[in-house]
Amino acid sequence: MAYSIINCLQAAQDGVDIICLSITPNRRPSGIATFFNPIDMALLSAVKAGIFVVQAAGNTGPSPMSMSSFSPWIFTVGATSHDRVYSNSLCLGNNVTIPGVGLAPGTYENTMFKLIHARHALNKNTTVTDDMYIGECQDASKFSQDLVQGNLLICSYSVRFVLGLSTIQQALETAMNLSAVGVVFSMDLFVTAFQLNPVPMKMPGIIIPSANDSKILLQYYNSSLQIDGDSNKIVKFGAVASIGGGLEANYNNEAPKVVYYSARGPDPEDSLPHEADIMKPNLVAPGNFIWAAWSSVATDSVEFLGENFAMMSGTSMAAPHVAGLAALIKQQFPNFSPAAIGSALSTTASLYDNNGRPIMAQRSYPSIDQNLSPATPFDMGSGFVNATAALNPGLLFDSSYDDYMSFLCGINGSTPTVLNYTGQNCWTYNSTLYGPDLNLPSITIARLNQSRVVQRIIQNIAGNETYNVGWSAPYGTSMKVSPNYFSLASGERLVLSVIFNVTNNSSAASYGRIGLYGNQGHVVNIPVAVIFKIL
Template identity: 30%
Template sequence: MASFVKRSVLCLIPFLLLAVVAVGEVATSADDELTTFIVHVHPHEDHELATADEKKTWYTSYLPEDGRLVHAYHHVATGFAARLTRRELNEVSSAMPGFLAAIPEEVYVPLTTHTPEFLGLVTNPPNGSVYGSDRGAGVIIGVIDTGVFPFHPSFADAGMPPPPARWKGRCDFVNASACNNKLIGARSFVTTTKPILNGTAGNTEPFDDGGHGTHTASTAAGSAVAGAHVLGQARGVATGMAPRAHVAVYKVCNATACLGSDVLAAVDAAVADGCDVVSLSLGAASHPFYLDAVAVAALGAVEKGVFVSAAAGNSGPNATSLSNEAPWVLTVAASTMDRAIRSTVQLGNGAAFHGESAYQPTNVSSSSSFYPLVQVGAALCGPGSLDGADVRGKIVVCQLGGGPGRNITRVMKGQVVRDAGGAGMVLVNSFPIGYTTLAEAHVLPASHVDHAASLAIRSYMSSTANPVARIVFGGTVLGTRSAPVMAGFSSRGPGLQDPSILKPDVTGPGVNVLAAWPTQVGPPPTQLDDGVPRGGPTFNIISGTSMSTPHLSGIAAAIKSVHPTWSPAAIKSAIMTTADPTDRSSGGGLLLDEQHRPADWFAAGAGHVSPEKAADQGLVYDIDPRDYVGYLCGLYNSSQNVSVVARRRVDCSAVAAVHGSALNYPSISVVFPRRWNTSRAVVVRRTARNVGTKVPVTYAVTVDMPAGGDVAVDVSPRELVFTEVGQEQSFDVAVTARRSGTGARKVVQGALRWVSGRYTVRSPISVSFD
């Protein structure tokens, strides 16, 4: 996997996240070069404007000419986006009352049949299910992505009621029948007037140019489609997490790129249209929140009661590689499920190693002959790398990843091998990605094997002058491996902006996820004698935190349908405090990472989502969105920067600052300096609200920390007694370090659990010495 940082630019192409690329700072923009800037303003009270049209007219009056205004923001940001030169920006900033800041345009690059069952959700739930048969009913999910293919059966509306009366959105397809009671809205913010990276413009209709948006939207709330499969594999009923929810799609990307000003405009529109949940499979290199358009938009949405989930990123397993760290966002990591689409590599020495591939032609069987096994050069198998190489009729070993700055996908590698006459491909992992394997729609016989298998295969190749191998296909297999396991590509904490907020928040299915796709995948139509089933609705299997995010968006929508009065923070708390930190298939052992070691909280967050438990939790930790202003003042101590994020004028000298560890967050993170006076403790307070229906009820606390370690955690009081529904009780958590002196960074992690007769409310604890 290629993952690198250059000029604060983070490339996350290989696993289908949307990653940010900064075009440039104001100070380095050419004086006469037109650049899109997001301009934040807080007009003086004399300039308060009542309507959107009045605001737009006012903004335009300060711009040099018509056509420069790109977007005017009204709900999740205060200001506008405009194309200006640096000189023009300086003139606008000096003339416009209430000018705060101008942020250069950012360019974003476009990077289930089994998951409902794996998560304990089924199409026809049994008696006792919290959700009943209407999971997500009455809730609207806004998907900010690459658009949608509206005619896919995953967006059929049989049995769906009309959208709620609050819905104010629209459908911008020329064919009005493209929208219905399932797909209730679709808009494009990719216009023909804005160049994107390569100078090309997008379709003004919100059609999906690549498939990413169709996949994420159907994962969140797709209707049930029987007989779904990818090239005959992973057969079953494909359904979203909230199949009764309505979907609105906001296109912010064409086939090659997306613009940050469009993302902000799309979230602004989703809030105005009446969405309850916003799903963002988008990410960026870490920025201060006042420079992060997604963080600004998300806070505006949360303040209006809209739940926001966003991808953690695909730069794992590197530490501090997270995207979307803001505490008001649910940050979603990616992990596996217990399904394999098996493709086995058999070597000439008798050894065999299970890998995966979605393409499994029947004209290649276990009786097939062995083929020579070769590796060419660095084995990257990028375009041109096999030119002149003798690989015809051979199986080629290719390394996962593409080298710095190169977007070479796994399927692309197979195409290179196929074009060079290769008979098959073995895709091998480097050490960091460990045991993570991907079942993709390759264009030739292939197998993606883990790092242990990679070492054994290369050892065999070096031990003989004529290494041979064959690929044997085993089809779809369920329940044969530990799951969930963290994906090697899933980004890790701690967060760079504020390590006192433990991130990511939770993990969900993000590896080999089947969902809707606009077109047929796999080998080209000329290769139709392989016995692979084709036809019918088209689906694809892809991986990334882009895939885990809509799972959580749909689950949040399902919880919202059961608890319509819960705030975004309450829903987030219920998801996190019921998350499972154990491996479901190994009798209760800890959830594992990509090396099959116990995963820490910086990889898995609170653990793997448990949807049924999340909708029936006893206590929640709620946060008034106004508390985030005090948090921001404590984080930045800059009224101007906080005003940008808060979208209103803030005087931090008049606001009580709140440290991140003191925010009423469902997890606890404390960071000690390397030298620490062990006679003192850090005390953080949490306030729990009783949302259970039976009172009175008593919760007793249990602290799970490593015995005899460097950290002691005490909780006071030891019991919480609730006599009313909705009652709140506070408690203090004292964290004492038993260690001092200097040394390498060390992290001690555990949890505290409030347990009643029915509920367990679990909060991860992370204590770091830095």
Template identity: 30%
Template structure:
């Protein structure tokens, strides 16, 4: 392209942008209205012709307002054609008023929100059990999709896995009746059923490194709780009465609540530490593929070293590639090593990598200092008298002789002097592991009555409610919220009281990126943006193992918790797996890449205050290195308009362009002949995001292809990338049928003023008058 043509394409007409803006506003004005027409005349036992006639009468009525039957069909989302006569449609206020004036219309009113009292994360994502046209309804609640969970096993007696109301096991299940779970004492019931259709354990890798496990542990039963929590989040039933210490009261459920689930246990614990070995993990993925599952959820990862060969030497990456070849989506957690850059794990392009962010619910306790200053923290459990003050002591002031300052600061076992701690509230610093609550155990052992848990630099301002063994309230990193420490350091006899923990809903802003969530840029494959997406991963309440302690500590004697609150990308991963299950049900012929694209390109970068998503670590704006494409919106993902599809051959050519040996690549696709194409580059993989590392000053071309999965229409591109010249060619794409593909190029050139190594973020949007907005993040930097 010569300079004159380039300059023409860089000039986006103001009128076009203004028109596009008006169309977006116009679309956003539509709301769901119900038109009630009374009773039907066809009686109580209508024939199929009666139902069809009633539905078409609704089309005709609304067409008289909208101008055509086609527009009416597009607007109507429900036709009540059996006993209640009426319909629900997406309309503008004026259209609803005109409809209400029709002689045969009884009333027209906005569809109101009927609140179900729930564990919240799915409601925060816009899903409602009795809602209208949400992803649950569109995806038929994931019915008969099979979700595999590779984790610590399952507690099969949980109501999340009850077979009540579940039909026969789908014929596509090839796992037989294998259920490697020991029966509970005194029970003759087989633990697996029509909901939990299979359970296996894999422990040879663990035993090779740690010695033989006792025979009683040779079971897929979950003694830790993590696997039950993640599996129920992905595909658990609706279970009312969920709560932890009286908090979070509501209904527990999974993303695909009518899906079938299978547990593959690969993680084991002989002490307080849980270990998962790659040999077990890869065997489990191989078995899950053989069993005929549709989705695999893997909330584990590893980063021993940063090597260019890691995507073909990592068990999750290898397993995910073969899952993809069998039309299975593998979803994996991004890791909990944030907020440091280049900590993201599970980075292969064929893995669906999930970051963690907050929801609009908080579990809180108010701390009142001796000077009557009050501060809010996160807490699940406070049983101290709410108006009684207790002496306050810093853990480092209560350390035993010969104990290091660093160990005492994080309240490691055996660091606190009981003579100094007894009867007091201790200030500890989080030890860096988001799943650890060992600090509280040490304080309790030393005689403390409570703990104020200050975040470390990793957790920043993400305050987490955790199931500690004594009254505990978590607070932000003292560098960002120093008040309690300042009070302690300036007061001779400091005291504190804690209010009872309570649940607050509708908090703003949300989502906020969790400080612990691992960040990009991708250290292994720089041309692929990771993580891909973010989902709820903070203070998530879900089912738990009755054999596990509330805190995951061996020394914690509190057992019998059917639910628990956990945090981490381990929790956000099954949220995406559950949404994938809905898409697999709704679009059974879509490829894994198409499903991934639908979720990514419909994600939001705004919170519930309509402002850009923020980072909890330092309260600045978050970037795609934290959230990928943005925060998942399952309702919109069900109907994305366009998708970026990728085939196995595309991935193989990507490996070729990455410098992998062709013989090695051929081995990945041994059933089909393959030869590396010399025309491919890593930047041209048809990924839903665009990442351009180490750019020079010369313009480069990026090629992408979109597939139409919506109605025929014309899409217009809008693109921006601060510090770079950028243009899309062609600027419009017209689709005449479903399945039609169109290719385009994005031409990018760095401006001279941009600093070397300076990361810049932008976006590409394809929109057809605001009905569909297909968004891709763009990341670029100069070498």
């Protein structure tokens, strides 16, 4: 933790404008509130120095309250899919096609090859009892080349691959040494569902990431074996297949979709209501199957050892997209504060996919496209990053370091902790500034009792423009925005008042949206999340 603090201080001394933090805690820090942890406090110091801070949301989704980045001074980024997909497939002799992953060439076109499982390809000196992990194909000396050569070798993908005890590259070496045509990795039924990154392979190969699909493969394989009734030995391997190949990209996907692992925003029933008053994530960006430069000597992943590029997935891949765009915004608007940069990114975000439909969120794995529902602000924040619009936001919502300090001082019992981390006394700040009162480009109210008025200050950074205001109220509330029509000269500010009234009690979050529509083409998007409680 001290290392992170030192780095933030050094970054401020070096005069950087943007910090990208592709890490996030794997659990909530203990203490008075999750805002008070060494990383967030160090990043608050960076914001005080005028540095815009981007942080990955974390890969702990899709359950509610899986977010670990709550602080309003940090710009938290979730992950989405994009329309470029590298897919691979295994076509079985019974006309069943199984999807898989693997940046690998395919087998010869229109040619089927015999399938043989590693456990059935042992030489005379090896038995399964000699090595319980023999099916992972890690040692060519234990197999019969006469049985494997010219065929597709089936290897088991177990949790040992996840732990790095067995590797895909070693299995490929085994297959090449035995003159196999290609390799098929079937998923162990005991491996917990997770997403595999497409692994580069120098020969035809495919990984079946679904345990159910792997079961279909093995059922076909086993049913095609001919076994001698007297000796109980296999006399013929009848299963055949071909590998489609995964080196060419497919651009036919509906995108973006919030991917299942992207951490989701705070549950309104959180025991720390101040956290639920801050909408997270702030935004989503491409994070699934992202190509990036890779050090050929890096040992972080043995599967990419020796490679110059790697394709990875995670919110850690999404955050740099936003950091890069933030740098462009800072270049165009050098005087923008960190909050202003975040406002430009948020208010211009897209709510629709490449087919003009509402952005969807994946709710489970592996049946990711069978379990979709419209993304809420707690899934995607303001929406999907829009690089072009973010450079011309029209209106801004700004906040200062003092605002964040007032917010922290408003948490009961926080005074000693604030003093410990910042060296400043809370009595110098207005300590009645709560989450909904921060001048954020979003509104979240975790405990709406009867009614509430929330205000936002907007500033016009474009030319003179007239705006119409539209809104959709969260379920169970009535909502009114005042004024609902206004004109602003360049540089002028205006206070928007949003009035909420409870019309129906509920324990679940409900969502709405406010849109400011300028006659010069600017559209400002403000997501709203409300939990209401009638006493």
